[in-house]
Amino acid sequence: MTEPAGSDAARAIARLELTGISKSYPSVVANSGISLRVMPGEIHAMLGENGAGKSTLMKIIYGVVRPDAGAIQWNGREVEITSPSAARRLGIGMVFQHFSLFETLTVAQNIALALDDSPDPGSLAPRIREVSGQYGLPIDPDRLVHSMSVGERQRVEIVRCLLQEPRLLIMDEPSSVLTPQAVEKLFESLRRLAAQGCSILYISHKLDEIQALCDRATVLRAGRVAGTANPREETARTLARMMIGRDLPTCRLTPREAGEIRLAVRDLSLPSSEPFGTDLKNVHLSVRAGEIVGIAGISGNGQAELLRVLSGEDPLADAGAVQLLGRAAGRMGPAQRRALGMRFVPEDRLGRGAVPEMSLAANALLTGYGEPLTHRGLIQFAQVRDFARRIIERFGVKAAGEQSLAGSLSGGNLQKFIVGRETLLQPKVLVVAQPTWGVDVGAAALIHQALVDLRDEGVAVLVVSEELEELFLICDRLAVLAGGRLSRAVRTSDTAVDEVGIWMSGNFATVPEADPVHAQGA
Amino acid sequence: MSILEPRAEPSRRMVLAAPLIAAVAMLLTGSLVFLALGQAPLHAFAVFFLEPLSTAYGVGELFLKATPLILCGVGLALAFRANVQNIGADGQLTMGAIAAGCVALAFPREHAFWLLPLMLLAGALAGMAWAAIPAFLRTRFHTNEILVSLMLVYVAYLLLSYLVHGPLRDPEGFNFPQSQMFAPAALLPLLVDGLRVNLAFPLSLVAVIASWFFCQRSLAGFRMQVSGMAPAAATYAGFSEKGNVWLAFLASGALAGIAGVGEVAGPIGQLQPTVSPGYGFAAIIVAYVGRLHPLGVLLASLLMSLLYLGGETAQINLQLPSAITGLFQGLLLFYLLAADVFIRYRLKPRRAVPVTATENAQAAAPQGSGA
Numbered sequence: 034m035t036e037p038a039g040s041d042a043a044r045a046i047a048r049l050e051l052t053g054i055s056k057s058y059p060s061v062v063a064n065s066g067i068s069l070r071v072m073p074g075e076i077h078a079m080l081g082e083n084g085a086g087k088s089t090l091m092k093i094i095y096g097v098v099r100p101d102a103g104a105i106q107w108n109g110r111e112v113e114i115t116s117p118s119a120a121r122r123l124g125i126g127m128v129f130q131h132f133s134l135f136e137t138l139t140v141a142q143n144i145a146l147a148l149d150d151s152p153d154p155g156s157l158a159p160r161i162r163e164v165s166g167q168y169g170l171p172i173d174p175d176r177l178v179h180s181m182s183v184g185e186r187q188r189v190e191i192v193r194c195l196l197q198e199p200r201l202l203i204m205d206e207p208s209s210v211l212t213p214q215a216v217e218k219l220f221e222s223l224r225r226l227a228a229q230g231c232s233i234l235y236i237s238h239k240l241d242e243i244q245a246l247c248d249r250a251t252v253l254r255a256g257r258v259a260g261t262a263n264p265r266e267e268t269a270r271t272l273a274r275m276m277i278g279r280d281l282p283t284c285r286l287t288p289r290e291a292g293e294i295r296l297a298v299r300d301l302s303l304p305s306s307e308p309f310g311t312d313l314k315n316v317h318l319s320v321r322a323g324e325i326v327g328i329a330g331i332s333g334n335g336q337a338e339l340l341r342v343l344s345g346e347d348p349l350a351d352a353g354a355v356q357l358l359g360r361a362a363g364r365m366g367p368a369q370r371r372a373l374g375m376r377f378v379p380e381d382r383l384g385r386g387a388v389p390e391m392s393l394a395a396n397a398l399l400t401g402y403g404e405p406l407t408h409r410g411l412i413q414f415a416q417v418r419d420f421a422r423r424i425i426e427r428f429g430v431k432a433a434g435e436q437s438l439a440g441s442l443s444g445g446n447l448q449k450f451i452v453g454r455e456t457l458l459q460p461k462v463l464v465v466a467q468p469t470w471g472v473d474v475g476a477a478a479l480i481h482q483a484l485v486d487l488r489d490e491g492v493a494v495l496v497v498s499e500e501l502e503e504l505f506l507i508c509d510r511l512a513v514l515a516g517g518r519l520s521r522a523v524r525t526s527d528t529a530v531d532e533v534g535i536w537m538s539g540n541f542a543t544v545p546e547a548d549p550v551h552a553q554g555a
Numbered sequence: 556m557s558i559l560e561p562r563a564e565p566s567r568r569m570v571l572a573a574p575l576i577a578a579v580a581m582l583l584t585g586s587l588v589f590l591a592l593g594q595a596p597l598h599a600f601a602v603f604f605l606e607p608l609s610t611a612y613g614v615g616e617l618f619l620k621a622t623p624l625i626l627c628g629v630g631l632a633l634a635f636r637a638n639v640q641n642i643g644a645d646g647q648l649t650m651g652a653i654a655a656g657c658v659a660l661a662f663p664r665e666h667a668f669w670l671l672p673l674m675l676l677a678g679a680l681a682g683m684a685w686a687a688i689p690a691f692l693r694t695r696f697h698t699n700e701i702l703v704s705l706m707l708v709y710v711a712y713l714l715l716s717y718l719v720h721g722p723l724r725d726p727e728g729f730n731f732p733q734s735q736m737f738a739p740a741a742l743l744p745l746l747v748d749g750l751r752v753n754l755a756f757p758l759s760l761v762a763v764i765a766s767w768f769f770c771q772r773s774l775a776g777f778r779m780q781v782s783g784m785a786p787a788a789a790t791y792a793g794f795s796e797k798g799n800v801w802l803a804f805l806a807s808g809a810l811a812g813i814a815g816v817g818e819v820a821g822p823i824g825q826l827q828p829t830v831s832p833g834y835g836f837a838a839i840i841v842a843y844v845g846r847l848h849p850l851g852v853l854l855a856s857l858l859m860s861l862l863y864l865g866g867e868t869a870q871i872n873l874q875l876p877s878a879i880t881g882l883f884q885g886l887l888l889f890y891l892l893a894a895d896v897f898i899r900y901r902l903k904p905r906r907a908v909p910v911t912a913t914e915n916a917q918a919a920a921p922q923g924s925g926a
Contacts, residue, residue: 346790368793377791385787398777399792407774 046109048073048232049094049201054103056089063089064100065256071201076223076233078243078264080276081253082473084431084443087236090253091203094234095127096120118149126199128190128207136179140172144193157196165192168222180309185333195226202226203234206471220246238473239502240269252276277475286485286507292322295493296343296375296462297356303338306347311335311517313342318495318512318519320462325484325494326522327508329501330537335517336466336497337380343464343495344377345370358461371400374461378452378468380497382444386451389440393432393450396439397421401458420457428453428479444471449480456483462493469503481507501530515539559900569898574844574855577890584886594873602872603865613864615750619822620863622752623648623831624856625759626814627838629766630807632847636770638783639803643689643704644811645835646711647682651812652819653715654681656734656826659741659819660723666740674741675816682812683805685711690804694797700804708835716828723826734826743820755817760853762810767849779803811835832863840888859884 051069055062064086071077081087092098094105096114105112107123114120120127134143141154141161148157158174165172170188178186191207207219223246227233237243243250244264252259252275260275274280298318305312313335320326330336341347342355349355349363356362357373367377377400379386387396397420398406406416421435428449432442439447452468468484469477484507488494497514498504504511505525512522513536520541527545536544585603586596607613627644634641655674662670688707692698716732725735743753770776782789782799789796818830841859845851866880 344791345793366793366795367791368795371793379791381787384785385791388781388785388788390784391781395777399781399788402774402777402792410774411772412774412777 047071047106048075048108049234050106050109051090051094052104052106054090054093054100054105056093056098056100062256064093067103067253067256067258069251069258071232071234073200073232074227074230075249076227076235076247078247078250079234079236079253080238080240080243080250080272081259082276082475084446085253085276085473086256087253088205088443091127091205091234091236094120094201095125095203121149121197121199124198124200125203126194126197126201127203127205128187128194129205134178134186134189137177139175139177140181140189141174143178143189144174144196147193148197160196161192164195168192168195168219170219176309180307181333199231201232201234203236205236206238207235216242238469238477240264240272240474241502243272244269254278273474276473283478286325286509287489289323289489289509291324291509292491293359294319294356295322295358296320296464296495298339298343299354299356301342301349301354303342303349305338310338313338314517316517316519318522320493320495322461322493323488323491324509325488325496325507327504327511327525328495328497328514328519329499329504329511329533330514331499332380334515335519336514338517339514339519340377340379340464340466340497344375344379372403374459376400376455376458376460376463378455378463378465380466380470382447382451382470383440387439387447389438391439392421392436393425393430393439393442394418394421394435396450397424397435397454400454424450424453424457427457428483429476445473445476448472449476452480452483456487460487460492462495463487464495464497466497467500468496468498469500477503501533505530513537513541513544515541520544558902559896560902562899562901566898566901569894570846573891573894573898574846574851576894577844577887578858580890580894581883581886584890585883588879588882592875594875599869599873599875603869604861606868606872607861607864611747612750615747615752616864617857617860618752618756619750619860621856621860622755622759622817622821623814623834624838624841624859625853626755626762626810626817627807627835628841628845628852628856629759629762629849630810631838631842632845632849632852633766633770633779634803634807635842636783636847637779637799637803638786639693639800639807640701641686641689641704641804641807642701642839643686643706643708643835644807644814644838645831645833646704646708647685647808647811648815648818648831648835649708649711649715650681650685651678651815652826652830653711653718653815654678654812655816656723656737656819659737660734660826662741663735663738665738670738670740671743671820674820675813678812678816679809680812682808682810682815684808686804686808686811687801690801694800700800712829715826715830719826719828725825732828736825737820741820742824743817751822753817753821755813755821758813758817762813763849763853770849775802811838837863837884840884840891844887844891858887862887 047070049071051067054064054067056064067090079087089098093100094114096116096119105114112123114123135146139154141158144161145152145154145157161172161174170192172185172188172192178189187207194202223233235243235247247264249261250264250272251261254276262272262275264272296319298316301313301316303313311334316339342349345365345367348366352361352363354363357370357375360373362370383389388399394417398412398417401420406413406420418435424430425432425435430450430453431446442450448471452465455463465484468480472480481503484494484496496504496508508525510522511525511528511533513520513533515537516539520536521544523545532543589596589599608617627648631641631644654677658674658677685707689700689703692703693700719732719734723734725733743755745751745753746756778789778794779799779802781792782794782796786796814834815830819826823830837859841852841855845855862880862883866877869875869879870877
């Protein structure tokens with residue numbers, strides 16, 4: 034490892050300095066003349082909308098992508114980073130937004146494979162436990178990855194990077210899967226890491242987090258640096274304006290009388306089919322027409338299991354356990370539930386919510402396959418293209434066109450496409466998992482507004498999210514899923530973030546007992 | 556160190572170029588083989604690839620042999636797109652031949668128009684029934700369909716062998732293990748007098764068009780493709796995985812069964828211990844060389860048929876061993892699979908200076924220069 038020599042002299046030298054970095058792809062200029070300075074021990078925020086060029090820039094730093102022009106200096110010396118392993122040799126670690134884990138291997142095996150010296154997974158386990166404990170990211174080294182939720186997988190990625198003792202850590206939205214308390218813990222460890230001289234490049238859409246954690250922020254817009262700022266001297270509003278170039282639309286929830294129950298789960302107990310899954314225990318839930326109900330909680334507490342029961346991907350033996358528009362739907366598969374008017378946004382975008390090797394048009398057909406996109410079993414291609422274009426336009430999906438492959442879109446853009454597809458398919462009941470995962474503030478506002486509009490039109494909306502702020506913004510009622518148990522749903526206006534944070538740890542003692550619709554909590 | 560790097564997107568051009576690259580590589584390796592056998596490569600190639608097509612009869616044979624390959628290949632392409640690995644087309648073909656043979660032998664003196672359609676139906680149903688076994692075992696017990704469908708091929712072979720040695724043996728056949736010749740009404744009409752190519756060839760073209768329409772235009776074809784590419788997305792969208800497995804097996808089984816009818820009601824005209832020189836297996840190569848696309852399957856079948864014919868002329872004219880056909884088929888598939896790597900990967904451009912970091916240059920150079 035290269036330690037900066039001599040303390041005082043080295044202080045003035047940037048850990049990483051980029052000058053005039055440019056990168057173009059056939060259809061888009063991803064980076065144009067970007068300059069960036071990150072000092073040793075600095076926590077530097079990268080802000081920008083989806084497609085602003087953050088990911089490309091990070092890939093350049095990590096050696097995945099070669100820039101067309103520009104220079105990179107590492108500790109004051111010009112370097113050419115030819116590959117991720119070259120980046121790791123320099124001391125650059127990166128936690129990716131899309132996880133590169135082998136599902137059939139254990140956590141320890143995955144981490145051993147990713148380390149350049151490929152140590153024995155068995156001997157690695159104690160170190161994984163130590164690091165994961167130290168940074169408040171509990172993971173079991175012997176667990177198989179395929180049974181883990183998205184949130185848990187991200188923990189594996191973070192721990193993997195920390196094991197390599199990086200001098201610069203690039204983190205792509207690491208907090209999106211953590212509880213407020215865990216985020217605070219992560220921030221503590223990041224600050225500790227920074228105090229030891231490790232620089233951190235922190236990509237996030239959450240402006241409040243950046244204000245709490247970061248020393249400086251560089252804002253990208255359309256591939257260029259839109260400005261740098263001290264986030265503590267800015268407000269969320271001014272930062273957002275730098276990012277999107279205009280004021281952020283705000284979404285407002287007007288009080289409204291909810292209608293009949295459209296989606297209900299009655300006393301559902303379900304042993305998990307996965308060896309490390311979470312059993313669901315006595316889950317009760319109801320969602321009425323014209324309301325948004327939120328389910329808070331960290332991934333891995335039964336979210337995946339509950340969502341698969343709701344979507345019909347795991348049909349139940351007991352038909353009555355799930356009621357959809359007054360019909361016993363427990364045994365119905367996804368197609369039957371869709372036919373009744375249920376729409377669903379899954380938490381996995383690639384491979385589940387969309388087929389990566391197929392075009393956006395084909396992916397519009399994936400769930401939009403009823404009339405008029407098909408007629409008597411035949412695909413109506415003009416209609417399919419129209420529908421795909423409508424999604425792209427309405428939700429500002431950045432893509433070359435409806436023939437682009439879904440896999441070529443950035444995560445946030447694909448998320449916009451999937452949410453757009455499901456909301457434009459005239460739902461009567463909409464179940465959304467992680468609606469704004471990886472999506473920038475501008476697009477998040479758009480998605481939130483789309484969900485609220487559906488609510489105002491009388492659609493029953495269920496949102497499962499790890500982001501409490503989002504839930505408090507758009508939900509009429511809120512329940513917490515922890516350890517496979519679902520709390521009673523309480524009116525969002527009757528509770529606060531801190532209180533819900535406690536429930537998320539599994540302690541439901543303070544959840545109001547009475548029917549939350551009529552009573553004001555304890 | 557790897558000399559390949561992943562492409563940002565799979566190359567469409569390579570998808571089409573790979574079969575051509577494979578064909579050229581097959582020819583190059585083939586000329587080495589010819590040299591080793593003491594033949595002048597150019598002359599041998601002329602005998603192998605041009606001589607079979609020098610007569611109208613030869614062209615008729617090309618279409619005749621392509622017919623079962625097209626029928627099986629179209630069905631297999633359909634199944635492979637849905638990620639259903641039906642390796643047992645040869646068994647389904649054999650069962651189709653048996654069923655059609657039984658119908659033909661049950662009505663030895665019948666002249667009615669319905670006999671041939673009945674034989675085609677019986678053959679299709681028998682192929683479907685044979686394919687239904689791996690379909691049922693996979694959907695019900697998650698049994699590996701590659702193993703089951705492959706093993707059932709040999710069961711079908713043995714069943715045919717038993718029948719022609721026993722119950723269906725021609726009593727006046729001097730104890731040869733074969734059935735009576737079929738009545739003329741049980742034989743597919745010839746397209747052109749003097750050539751052996753029969754009605755099964757246009758039938759196979761209909762199968763190509765129908766399959767193309769199904770894959771490109773129908774929702775059911777789209778469903779099958781999604782469930783092959785991304786099973787989780789198919790489940791999410793509400794496409795039944797089991798339904799797709801059944802559909803893939805039944806469709807490919809029916810087409811293979813019809814191919815079997817085409818053989819026994821065509822050039823063979825009776826039941827014999829073997830009715831297929833491995834068309835069902837060659838069709839696997841055909842399906843992949845044809846890029847799992849119906850029109851590609853048509854072209855690949857013609858090429859494969861030419862390999863069969865060329866192998867025969869090479870045996871006769873050059874006294875080469877019959878294994879030469881299998882060798883060329885194997886080379887073609889081998890090179891195709893190798894060339895397919897370039898769809899997702901490309902050769903890394905050589906860099907003059909493998910710089911990683913100036914300060915680490917000395918340390919990094921040994922690893923870096925290995926690239």
